[in-house]
Amino acid sequence: MNMVLPQKTPDARVGQIIKLVVMAVGGQGGGVLTGWIEAVARAQGFTCQATSVAGVSQRTGATVYYVEMMEAADESPVYALAPSAGDVDILIASEMMEVGRSIIRGFVTPDRTVLIGSTHRALAVSEKMAPGDGIADADEVVAAAEIAAQQLILADMDRLAVDQGSVISSSLFGALAGSGALPFPREAFEDAIRASGKGVEASLRAFNAGFDAAVNGVVEEDVETVVAQPALQGPAAEMQTWETLIGRAKVLPAPVQQMALAGLTKVVDFQDCAYGATYLDRLDAVIARDSAAQDWQLGATAAKYIANAMAYDDIIRVADLKTRAPRLDRIRQEMGAKETNLVELTEFFHPRAEEVASLMPARMGAKWEANPKRMALLNRLFGKGRRLRTHTLRAFLMLHFLGGLKGYRMKTRRHEVEVAHLESWLSESLGMVEHDYALAVEMLKNRRLVKGYSDTHARGLTKFGTVMGAVSLLKGREDAAAWMSRLREAALQDPEGKALEGALRTVRSFV
Amino acid sequence: MAERSFKAEVEHLRKGDGDVFTGEGILAITKALLENGVGYVGGYQGAPISHLMDVLADAEELMGELGVRFEANASEAAAAAMLAASVHYPIRGAVTFKGPVGVNVASDALANLCSSGVNGGALVIVGEDYGEGSSIMQERSHGFAMKSQFWMLDPRPNLPSITKAVKDGFELSEASNTPVMLMVRIRSCHVTGSFATRDNVSPPLTVKDAIANPQSDFNRVVLPPMSYMHEQDKIKNRWPAAEKFITENKLNEVFGPEKAKLGIVVQGGMYNGLIRALQRLGLADVFGKTEVPIYCLNVTYPIVRDEFDAFCEGKDHVMIVEEGQPDHIEQQLGSYLYKAGRSLKLYGKDVLPMAGEYTGQVLLDGVTAFLKSAAPDMLPGQVRAPNMEAPAIPDLSETVPIRPPGFCTGCPERPIFAGMKLVEQELGKHQITGDIGCHLFGSLPPFEIGGATMGYGLGPAANAAFDGGGERRAISMLGDGGFWHNGLSSSIGNMVFNKSDNVVVIVDNYYSAATGGQDVLSSRAQNDTKSTGNPIQAALKGVGVEWIRQIDHTYDVGHVRDTVREALTTDFKGPKVIVASSECMLNKQRREKPIRNKAIKEGRRVDVPRFGVDSDVCTGDHACIRLSGCPSLSLKRLDDPLRDDPIAHIDQTCVGCGNCGEVADAAVLCPSFYRADVVHNPSGFENWRAGLRSKIIGWLQTRRDGKRLRLEGAMQ
DSSP states (O other): OOOOSOOOOOOGGGGGOEEEEEEEETTSOHHHHHHHHHHHHHHTTEEEEEEEOOSGGGTTSEEEEEEEEEEOOSSOOOOOSSOOTTOOSEEEESSHHHHHHHHHTTOOOTTTOEEEEEOOOOOOHHHHHSSSOOOOOHHHHHHHHHHHOSEEEEEOHHHHHHTTTSOHHHHHHHHHHHHTOSSSOHHHHHHHHHHHOSSHHHHHHHHHHHHHHHHHOOOOOOHHHHSOOOEEEOOHHHHHHHHHHHHHHHTSOHHHHHHHHHHHHHHHHHSOHHHHHHHHHHHHHHHTTOOGGGTTHHHHHHHHHHHHHHSOOOHHHHHHHHTOHHHHHHHHHHTTOOTTOEEEEEEEEOOOHHHHHHTSBHHHHHHHHHOHHHHHHHHHHHOSOEEEOTTSHHHHHHHHHHHTTHHHHTTBHHHHHHHHHHHHHHHHHHTTTTTOHHHHHHHHHGGGGOOSSHHHHHHHHHHHHHHHHTHHHHTTOTTHHHHHHHHHHHHTTOTTOHHHHHHHHHHHHHO | OOSSOOHHHHGGGGOOTTOEEEEEHHHHHHHHHHHTTOOEEEEOOOTTTHHHHHHHHHTHHHHHHHTOEEEEOSSHHHHHHHTTHHHHSOOOEEEEEEETHHHHHHHHHHHHHHHHOOSSOEEEEEEEOOSTTOOSOOOOSHHHHHHHTOEEEOOOSSHHHHHHHHHHHHHHHHHHTOOEEEEEEHHHHHOEEEEEOOOOOOOSSOHHHHHHSOOOOGGGSSOTTHHHHHHHHIIIIIHHHHHHHHHHTTOSEEESOSSOSEEEEEEGGGHHHHHHHHHHTTSBOTTOOBSSOEEEESEEESOOHHHHHHHHTTOSEEEEEOOSSSOHHHHHHHHHHHHTTOOOEEESTTTSOSSSOOOHHHHHHHHHHHHHHHOGGGSOHHHHSOOSOOOOOOOOTTTSOOOOOOOOTTOTTHHHHHHHHHHHHHHOOOOEEOOSSGGGGGGSTTTOOOOOOOSTTOTTGGGGGGTTOOSSOOEEEEEHHHIIIIIIIIIIIHHHHTTOOOEEEEEEOSSBTTTTOBOOTTOOSOOTTSOOOOOHHHHHHHTTOOEEEEESOTTOHHHHHHHHHHHHHOSOOSOEEEEEEOOOHHHHHHHHHHHHHHHHHTTOOEEEEEEEEOTTTOOSOOHHHHTTOOTTEEEEOOSOTTOOSOEEEEOTTOOOOSHHHHHHHHTTOOTTEEEEEEEESOOHHHHHHHHHHHHHHHHHHHHHHTTSOEEESSOO
16 A cells, blocks of 8 residues: 555654543442542643443442543643543542452553552442352452552542541542642642532541552551450359360360360350350360361361351340340441430341240240141241330340340250251261361361351251262262362352252262 | 432523533533524433433523423423424424434434424434443434434534534524434533533524414425425435535534545544544544544534545545444445445445444554555554563453442332342242333342333333233333333233233332433422322323222332232232332432431431341341342451351441341341431430430349350450
């Protein structure tokens, strides 16, 4: 082809256009932030163009705002209306997975992009729905951001703003100012907030927090040192017994100790020291079959799940937890109640016949459970939603009474069922130790599947049974433990157990 | 009341000669309408043009001063039909709606309007909902212009060009007796910028004056034989007149060097994207001065053949940048070239993709491919032989979850779907159709209720094949917006007439909520200029529905569940309609929060509810989330080595709607949830009573704690 014109290099002024993207979750105030950025640019003698996509994407979906700006000239520059991959100078992402999305879309490149992101999470529905742990891995995003961005500012901008009684748009705006990515002085940014005239003081405080985070970085609080280990308190005589139990736990093999202490605390809090001693007895029996050669994996796993199994969720436990003294203070704090405010509480209970029968003495409970007519009667009498206003005396007294039934608990039908379940799970798992140590550990871990209340609990139990039942298929295989773990993970993926069914089909196909 | 108020911005619409307006595209369009002596405006909301309706509504006072009539039309069809005023009377009219779904609805009226032809300028402002952020099927409005013959403007996406297009559109319409569609793309609607304003102009003939002196001319009525003459008139008179106007007034623009072997034809709306691609290739400067000749089609229909021929003169390679499919313009231009026997090589949907949005990257790739073939020497060295390898950035596509839109925090529609989900668990899956509106989010996880949507107000109509009945009744959703738009006749009337045995759930949230909270007939809000408060049940009864259940508090999940179950199992034969009413939470909060804060400040007693989860009671099975999906109901990880899974957690954005507690109760989930009512400014008696209670409760707690070991501190 004949050459029309000599080859060109890009107009240097094209490089002067500052291209800024805001990736937000609908409802986070991305529009406000974009408005401020425009205002500061125009006030500083720049021409500026912003675009956004409104519509249903505002409703909690991902939303993109785009701004281009340049020092004003005699002519009007031609600005693009949407960001292009590899052509973004500043990217502000108001949530950690939006940071990830911006990287996926190629808006963050090592040659030019200043990435300002908030590390907090607004979980997507898909992450929250899984019965297990469906939360996406933020560390992967951080790792990618470190490679992709030229300059990286990451902080929990949401917390910085909320702590100041403001919203994330303010702290992000502060971080933008602090990043130095825009050639404007700090006061110009603050003036833009002032000019908007709404919640100015709180916005400025959050702006300041964001600015500091960008300039100095955020000192991540060391979680380990801040959170005190939960400790038991109580009457002196009991505390003495408790010390003996701790003494017993402290002579356990090192890898088991920490978990055993946590477990011991949980079961004693659930019941009493005698129950704690039973816990340690059970654990001792496991450890007797374990060895240092295996790094005490069996013991450590058992320490965790035996405690969880022993501290089952019965009405007595729930009633106890709901009537403890520190609870109201915790709620008051969480709700941001002031000294002068009253806080009134409503609890949502919906007992079924099953729960009522399980609270009966063991023999009687079993009899009632076996009789559909009696169960129907119980459902008629008790089976309805109850709203207990626990700040009132009547409701509090009722729960306080139920919570005080610990002495009677060991005689209930529920306890009998739980113990039987625990014993069979434990003996089944331990029976595997000599054949396949790793599989035995995985079988102990299956206890994770038992959770929830009423129907959810029943479904969990069914899944637990299904997964445990697969032992007969897996036994003797080299990869039995790996498959057991896979089955458990599958069971935690969806409530109906579709993934589990699929995984089981695979297992059956190779046996 | 609409979600966004433009009251403050509307003041800018009063600017006059010598002023500069700075703001958003939709406001600029409104200003341009007033500057050009528009006599009446109307339309129907829908993204991306919703805000234009909101602006018009907020500007009603100003328009009243100027003698401009504003009508919030019942549908796009109603809006397009309103342009009939311009058929006989020399009055400029403008209506707005979204494209192409709004254009679909309006197409009958548009076709009739086009046949009759117009005397006064008739402008249809269409927000083309295409590409990223679009909420509808991906189609173009262009085809409607071709079939009914109205002219299509697609101005460059900056405020001076868009506002000029309003002026050009009216004049073109009048010069050719043809309605004109002004198309603005999603981002152009919301693009910000500045333009020099002119004084507003009162319409020379107002609609009020016009009805004082009615006119008619049967030649304009779409009846044979006049309709045959209309068709001839379109081709013989109106089209040439339009071409003449377009050419003489230079509505289309040519940029770049006059003599070159190659050139690009571009839709006006794509101009900025094209220039950016050329800028990145070093072929255009920052102000858009281009090395490659560009023929910018601010009028995309009709194509003026003479202009195109002139542009092609001396060129060997011409590329067409035309977003979306079919490639109407490319086909037209190709046909011109072929018929003229030219050997010029035409590029378009070969170097650019046939379907999908023309993003920056797509355009850069397309232009690069075009130049590689047409003028490789023009490309910068870097593109011809890239020498720097881009660093490998880890692939996050498996990590980052998708984030589709969903119900807002506290949305009154969530409990409706929770109730339906519970019925589904009981009675099995049913045939369910959705409708357009926020309630369509019910078809997404976690609810997954509904599997089709056929159009606004057409939910029940979409189940008509099942009206004959069967083992299980079919259910269809319908929103209040859709009900008044089209649903009453096309869906409900249809069911009654055909003796349907199916179930309809009408989601009444007091607004046309998905489009931004505009009022509809059944809205509860006091509206000074509109008639609201017309109940849906009355309309249902009016068309002959006998089985009607009104739910006034949708948050009562148990009640919703029982009502839906009743509708599915009752012996009653005939349509069963449940009207589930509760106010859109977004709008409710906007309305109530300021009032509440004021009351607290003034020392009045205010009760603010919010929900919480006892983290030591929650076992982390997330069953509650599978029946909710509320943004404020999330997860958190506990710092407890004994716990594997994150537990439910409610953040401070909770508005205390009650759904969590209701679901926990109705679905018999778990006792983790509690509602905390923070009472501001409690009365003296309340304080005294609370003090007494706290004393007794404290005594009981201390007594028990004296006898047992218990956890203190961090374990929550």
